[in-house]
Amino acid sequence: MTFLDVKGLVAGYGSEPVLCGVDLAVPEGGLLAVLGPSGCGKTTLLRVLAGFHPVRDGQVVLADRLLAGGSVHVPPERRGIGIVPQEGALFPHLTVAGNVGFGLPRHGRRNGRVDELLDLVGLSGYGARMPAQLSGGQQQRVALARALAPRPGVVLMDEPFSSLDASLRDELRVDVRAALRAFGATAVLVTHDQGEALGVADAVAVLRNGVVAQLGAPQQVYTDPADLGVALFVGEAVTFDAVARDGVAETPLGRLPVHGRASGAGTVLVRPEQLLVGDHGEVAGVVATVDDVLFHGHDATVLLRLANGTRMRSRVQGVLPAQPGDEVAVRVSGTALFFPERRS
């Protein structure tokens, strides 16, 4: 059942709207990631949902209650929507406990609720500290506990992990997800980081030019993108112009099976992890030259160049014997994506 329902949302600042008809639906307890490049209207969307920015058209409904739309504009303090801003934005003049208890009624601050929340985000015993004494990750945890304290209908998070370094980010993502689940909280997270959106959310909405280009499960958005733009935005890829006939396309990488039984001119798209690289003879495939190898430890990215000049990236597990300048064989595993040419 849809818990947070956004329909035909239009909002903006000047004459040109930033959001031009956004539709979103989040079930109760769900975690939706809104993914989009910078300047696509993600932050405006959050501000509209929280009640800091008016809607021009469309509506926002939370648990069957109309929050915004038509002549209705419920002020932020009466929406029951919590926010976790970028970098936490803790009240610097209050202790950690003071921050977490800010949204609670006076009697609610003393019955152990604050401790319970701090416990949940892994910061038991930090109540007396000041925000300036906490690390960036700890501040984010307190900000989440503060937002969850008054049991909001929805928690909105604005790029909550972007200011942290990579190792801390993963740990915090896992903990945030656990905390949200433990509370049964519904959450919306906006980010420009594909890995973050795909890795943490139950559903991903790709926001582009003020409209939702696709809304679906992370896997669906990655493996079955709505169009070429979404496909290119959610992950790395190599593309070829090609003509398909009965589900097979002729490409510089050979004849590839494509999704559906597509026919006609269009674009073939292959993900880096689909490109298998091996020695001549060992792998039956097309010959490519290794331009460079970027070693990451757990895996490596191999930059390849085909005889026709096409460049592409392949992700390779384990130890790779290839060196820049070597000739290798490349084969595509699985089916490729195919996007028919749009006729205008």
Add this chain to the structure above:
Amino acid sequence: MVWEVLVRPRTLDLAVRSLTLAVAVTAACVLLGVLGAWLVVRSDLPGRRAVGVLLVLPLAVPSYVAGFTWLGLAPRMTGFVGAFLVLTLVSFPYVLLPVAATLRAADPAVEEVARALGRTSGQAFLSVTLRQIRPAATAGGLLVALYVLSDFGAVSLMRFEAFTLGIYTSYRATFDRTPAAILGCVLVVLAIALTVGERRARGTVATRGRRTPTTVPLGRARVPALLGTTALLGLSLGVPVFGLGWWLAAGSSSGDGDLLMTTWHTVAVAGLGALLTIVLALPVGVLAARYRGPLVRGVELASFAGHALPGITVGLALVFFGVRLVPGLYQTTAMLAFAYAVLFLPLAVGAVRTAVAHAPPVLEDVARSLGRGRAATQFLVTMPLAAPGILAGAALVFLTSAKELPATLMLRPTGVDTLATELWTKTEVAAYAAAAPYAAVLLVVAAIPAVLLDRFLRGGER
């Protein structure tokens, strides 16, 4: 009538004197300020950190206190030379401060590029560095010029007939106050013209760098540079401090009860003024910090107008206002507090605006999303965060009011003397020893809020 006053030779004479003094003092201050700032920031002058702090302190010396100590040492040093010397020595930090800040922030890479392209260090300074500090130097120069135009204390003690003294004499001499009012308006026009001129001359804003600039070895210039800065410090700080001490030691203790009463009056009147000013400044400052638009630009403009509005003109305007419209308030403490509010409101609005801007709006958003209304959010989040800055503004208005002379002279209630007016009256009749205790207490009264505030702010940072 208006035209007659305007075209009188005396009006032109006063204007020429005031402008000459302003130009001379500004030129001297720009020279001293730029040189001092360069020595403190960019050279290897021994003890340059301490020198940097000491060179800012003359700002805290009211011009009439400096004038009084100089007169005590050299009673015949009156007229243009005396006024020029005293005003230069108390106001050169207005140039030194912004120029030093710009030199610290300026990107040294620009200068290095000029060197790499074949300029000598001297050429690089002239062609690159000097251009970077020009906006700061002209802005500082403007403050000096406005300060000189509106200064009353130093010119009256030095008996130099500048515009402000002319206004005061004309105000005292006759019952018809219209000539004084017209002269006051001319002074405001001069000040506004200066402000507009400075905005045009300011030029492009200097770029910001991240590295600290390299130090330039002074070499053989080291000894003269050291002697020069020592002399400047001696003249601008040593003379007032030594002069006061000398007169205090020699002083005939003239009625301690008087001194106590006068101190109390000063604290009461300045305190009331500070309170009224901050109460008036709060709503304007909060609006200016949170919203963009014509209002914010208006506030910015008003803050310039505030710098350009001489105390003597405001005093005069309120005398008219009081006598004609609200005789009940004329020569009351309330009227004087209101005069301080008019004079120093821009100062307070600036402080409130900066303080409120310190509390990021995102915190207000968070508080609202946690169920607090607009008023509760202001009270629980914004005000606690802005309090130190607002208190700083109040303290600033307090000490500026305590030092204010011309408006206080005109508007104080009969029989109420403040430290500043008493000092001025005593010095007028050359009773230097009797004046010294008032000067000393005035410095203490003005210094206490500054010191307390400094500690308070530093405590808040930790």
